[in-house]
Amino acid sequence: MTIRGLLFDFDGLLVDTESASRAGWEWLYREHGHELPLDDWATVVGTIGARFDPMAHLEELVGKPLERELLDKRRTAHEMTLIEAEELRPGIADYLADAERLGLRKAIVSSSSRPWVDMNLGRLERLVGWDAIVTADHVTERAKPRPTLYLEALGLLGLDAGQAVAFEDSPNGIRAAKAAGIFCIGVPNPITADLGLDDADLVVESLAELPLAELLERADEGRRGRGDHDHGQERRAQ
Numbered sequence: 001m002t003i004r005g006l007l008f009d010f011d012g013l014l015v016d017t018e019s020a021s022r023a024g025w026e027w028l029y030r031e032h033g034h035e036l037p038l039d040d041w042a043t044v045v046g047t048i049g050a051r052f053d054p055m056a057h058l059e060e061l062v063g064k065p066l067e068r069e070l071l072d073k074r075r076t077a078h079e080m081t082l083i084e085a086e087e088l089r090p091g092i093a094d095y096l097a098d099a100e101r102l103g104l105r106k107a108i109v110s111s112s113s114r115p116w117v118d119m120n121l122g123r124l125e126r127l128v129g130w131d132a133i134v135t136a137d138h139v140t141e142r143a144k145p146r147p148t149l150y151l152e153a154l155g156l157l158g159l160d161a162g163q164a165v166a167f168e169d170s171p172n173g174i175r176a177a178k179a180a181g182i183f184c185i186g187v188p189n190p191i192t193a194d195l196g197l198d199d200a201d202l203v204v205e206s207l208a209e210l211p212l213a214e215l216l217e218r219a220d221e222g223r224r225g226r227g228d229h230d231h232g233q234e235r236r237a238q
C-alpha cells in the first residue's frame with residue numbers, strides 16, 4: 001500500500017514546547033532550592049497521567065504543602081514567555097508544503113489538549129490545512145503510549161496503518177505509534193535526544209536533513225521489509 005498520510009505529534013515535534021515545559025519546572029524547583037530530577041521528568045514527556053508528579057515531589061522536598069495554584073500560574077507564565085519565541089521546528093514547514101503538493105493527508109496526534117494545540121497553531125498561523133487533529137484532552141486512558149489516539153486518527157483519515165507514517169520525538173509517542181502498527185520516524189529534540197528513541201523504525205536528527213520524498217521512499221521500503229514483524233530496532237538515516 002502506498003503511503004497516503006502523515007501523522008505528526010505536536011509538543012516537541014512540530015514545535016519545541018518540551019524545552020520550555022522543562023525549563024518552567026526547573027525554574028520552580030530552583031526557586032525552592034532544589035533541582036528537578038531529570039530521570040523522573042523523562043517519564044512525563046509525551047504523555048499525561050505519569051506516575052511522577054513534579055509538584056507533589058517538590059512538596060516532599062521542601063517538607064510542607066505549597067500554594068499549588070499560585071505556583072502553577074507563575075510557572076505557566078514563565079513557560080509561555082519561552083514558548084512564544086518558538087517557531088515550527090526545522091523542516092516542518094517544507095514537509096507540510098510537500099505533503100500538500102503530493103496530496104497526502106495530514107493529522108496531528110497529541111496527548112495534549114485541543115485548546116493547547118489550537119492556541120499554538122493559531123499563534124503560528126497554522127490552524128488550517130489539517131485533515132484531523134486528535135488530542136487526549138486530559139483523559140489519561142487516551143494518552144500515549146496507548147495507541148488510542150493513533151487508531152482514532154487513522155479512522156478519521158480513512159487509512160490503514162500501513163498507509164501512514166508517524167513522526168514522534170519521545171519514547172512514549174513512538175510506543176503509541178508502533179502499537180497502532182504505524183511506521184514511525186523518530187525526530188529527537190533537545191529534551192528527548194538523550195532518552196533513546198530505540199523503538200522507532202527510523203531516526204533522523206532533523207527533518208530539514210531529509211526531504212519528504214526520500215523519507216517516504218525509505219519508509220515504504222522499511223515497511224515492506226518489516227512485513228508483519230516489529231523489529232523494534234533503531235536505524236539512523238545517514
